[in-house]
Amino acid sequence: PPLRIAAARAALPWLVAVAITWGFLASARPRPLSDPFWTSPGPLGILVGLVLVALGATSAALASAVPDRMPTMRRGLTIAAIGSGLALAFALLETADHRAVIDSGWWRGCVDCVLHGVAFGLVSVLVTCWFIGTAAMRDPLSSAAMAIAGGVALGAVAIHLTCLRGDGLHLLLSHALAPGIAAALLGVPIGITLRRWHARRRQA
Helix, strand or coil: CCHHHHHHHHHHHHHHHHHHHHHHCHHHCCCCCCCHHHHCHHHHHHHHHHHHHHHHHHHHHHHCCCHHHHHHHHHHHHHHHHHHHHHHHHHHHHHHHCCCCCCHHHHHHHHHHHHHHHHHHHHHHHHHHHHHHCCCCCCHHHHHHHHHHHHHHHHHHHHHHHCCCCCHHHHHHHHHCHHHHHHHHHHHHHHHHHHHHHHHHHHC
C-alpha cells in the first residue's frame, strides 16, 4: 500500500491499545490539563520530540523496503533525529531542575515505564515489520531498528502522558531514551527473525 496507508495501519494498534487502556483503567489515564506538569516546557518538548521520532522512524522503516523511496527514508531519518534531539535536550534541561531520590523503587519505576512503552508499541512494530518483510527488503537489521524506534516512541508518548514521576532523570532514561534503548536491545533479534521470514517467503 502507499506509505501513508501503511503508516496509518501501523499506528492503528497503538490507538486501539491506548483507547482501551484509558477507557477501562482510570489509573492509566493522562494527567489533567490543570496539572503543573504541563506548564513546564520540558515535558511538552519531550512529547513533541517523541511524536517526531515515531513519525520519522516509522516512515523511514517503511520506505527502506521500497527501492524508489530512499529520499523518503532519508527525510524520515532526519525527522526522527530532530525529534530525538528535542526529546533529549528538554529531558536534560529537566534534570537540572529536578533531583531524584535514586533507590530500588526509582529504578523499578524506570524499568516499568520502558517495558510499558514497549508493550504499547509492540504491535505497531510487528505491523511495520510485516510490511517491510513483504516488500523489497535490503537491510533487515536497520529496518527493524527503525521500526522498533518508531513503534516504541509511540508507546513512550502514551506513557509520557500518564506517568506521575516528574523528575528529570526519569524522564530522560525512561521516556526520551526509551526508543533508542528498545532499538539497541531488540534490533538484532527482530532483524534476524525478519530476514529469515523474508527468505522463507521468497523460497515459497
